[in-house]
Amino acid sequence: MMRAIHSSAIISPAQMTAIDRAAAGSGLDSFALMNAAGSAVGEIALRRFPQALRFVVLCGPGNNGGDGYIAARRMRASGACVALYALGDAPAAGGDAARARSACAMAPAAFDTFVPRSGDVIVDALFGAGFSRPVCEDVAVVMRKVTAMDLPVLSVDLPSGVDGRTGAVRGESFTAARTVTFVARKPGHLLLPGRMLCGALDVIDIGIPRRLVDAHAGNLRKNTPAVWGQEAMVLNAAVHKYKRGHLAVFSGGPLSTGAARLAASAGLASGAGLVTLASPELALQANAAHLTAVMLKAIDTAEALETWLDDRRISAFVLGPAFGDVEKARGFVTLLRDRRLVLDADGITAFRDDPAVLFDQFATGPTRLVMTPHDGEFARLFADLAQDPALSKIDRAIAAARRSHAVIVFKGADTVIADPDGRALVNANAPPWLATAGSGDVLAGMIGAHLAQGMPAFEAAAAGVWRHGDAGTLAGEGMTAETLVQAIRPLHA
């Protein structure tokens, strides 16, 4: 009987191979694991695709193909119509895949004889963890045909063509209706474009002991409340507003004040006890006209900021949303270098010519800087990382965090949160309608509120990203940044 896994661990294909070896080394029967995997695939295919007139199992030359042979046998045993096609050479003699192929007792036809037809459900067991180079044209042609005919595809481990480490498509890929993977999610299930090609994902326990998984898993997890919930402030009768943190948000000039107000109101809604908008004199009127619970303070110069910073109760800052004046931004950051700071938008761009100036100011002491770049902003500070095709989004975020001594929130539908110490999270609860003007400003304010409350920077950022996705889901399609703020749920909802 197959069991689903609810762990948040994300395991790279290389770590999966190591777990595999450790399992064999500890005396586990590797064919039994393949049997569990392939049988789960067969059962899910039967249960989820009752409309199939024919199951077409496409088997590759490795163990992914081995899972396919087991699945074919399982489906055939239930009386389903099953057709089997094999790509390339027969699996290496003596291995598990060869054993699965002979146990299946069906002679596979050659891959290039496959003609898709209406009513087919494709079980894609071509390549999984061992996918190592772009798919060849013969395979790409079949993938395109199946996609064009809109035939349902159930992929084994990963949609073939998707790189499990990076989520990138190499050459061409299937677009799966469902994907069945084993032990834990791989990066390619969560990073784009892989995530969009997986369809619904089942993560199946095939009997590898948890201790072996934990021993080889790294510091990469899916972002869930379990990751940061322990660090979230719990309210009780002894609390007062200053204990809940005082967040300061810097406003842009008179014609660009909205972004900072969004961040400020999101900060308040996310649980900061007080939020003050630090505004240029010329923008005070515009800001005052729109603020109620958020307080207002005129800050124009470095001197004024320096004096204000004597108030140590101001426990976190957000600088960047529509800030505009990059020279002023650099000066303000220098004054804020020993404080807890979310740097977004123009605050990031301000350091494009000499990022080291920024990084050096946060190099010692506890991690207290959170940066929230989208792709464009990331490339401004980390051009080499952005351009390196060998790196996944996770690799890029971790390398950037190490270099900058900051928690990096590398935004997008697959936001990655990385800490300088190597921990990383991939977020997966963000609905696409978060792609709207001002939504990033709201996120910056939310993270700022968590920093103001005293959460460690990594957890503060992770909680912000997750609650942002949660609020977006609650606000629904058609939301604006304003209604997003209204949909922010309490930290312990």
Ligand SMILES: NC(=O)C1=CN([C@@H]2O[C@H](COP(=O)(O)OP(=O)(O)OC[C@H]3O[C@@H](n4cnc5c(N)ncnc54)[C@H](OP(=O)(O)O)[C@@H]3O)[C@@H](O)[C@H]2O)[C@@H](O)CC1
């Ligand atoms: N981990 C576990 O515990 C368990 C793992 N299990 C399963 O094992 C799978 C991993 O198996 P795997 O390592 O044999 O790799 P797999 O994905 O079959 O590919 C390797 C083969 O494909 C070939 N090949 C690669 N790219 C190609 C291309 N573009 N075009 C053409 N050929 C290409 C490559 O050729 P080569 O590079 O060696 O020349 C090699 O022959 C995993 O995804 C899961 O399904 C389950 O059984 C349960 C237990």
Ligand SMILES: Nc1ncnc2c1ncn2[C@@H]1O[C@H](COP(=O)(O)OP(=O)(O)O)[C@@H](O)[C@H]1O
């Ligand atoms: N397709 C998408 N699916 C889910 N979330 C998205 C998508 N596109 C953008 N987002 C999220 O929306 C926010 C947009 O932020 P940003 O790019 O800074 O926009 P803005 O500057 O307009 O506020 C980020 O949190 C990002 O992760």
Ligand SMILES: [K+]
């Ligand atoms: K596959």
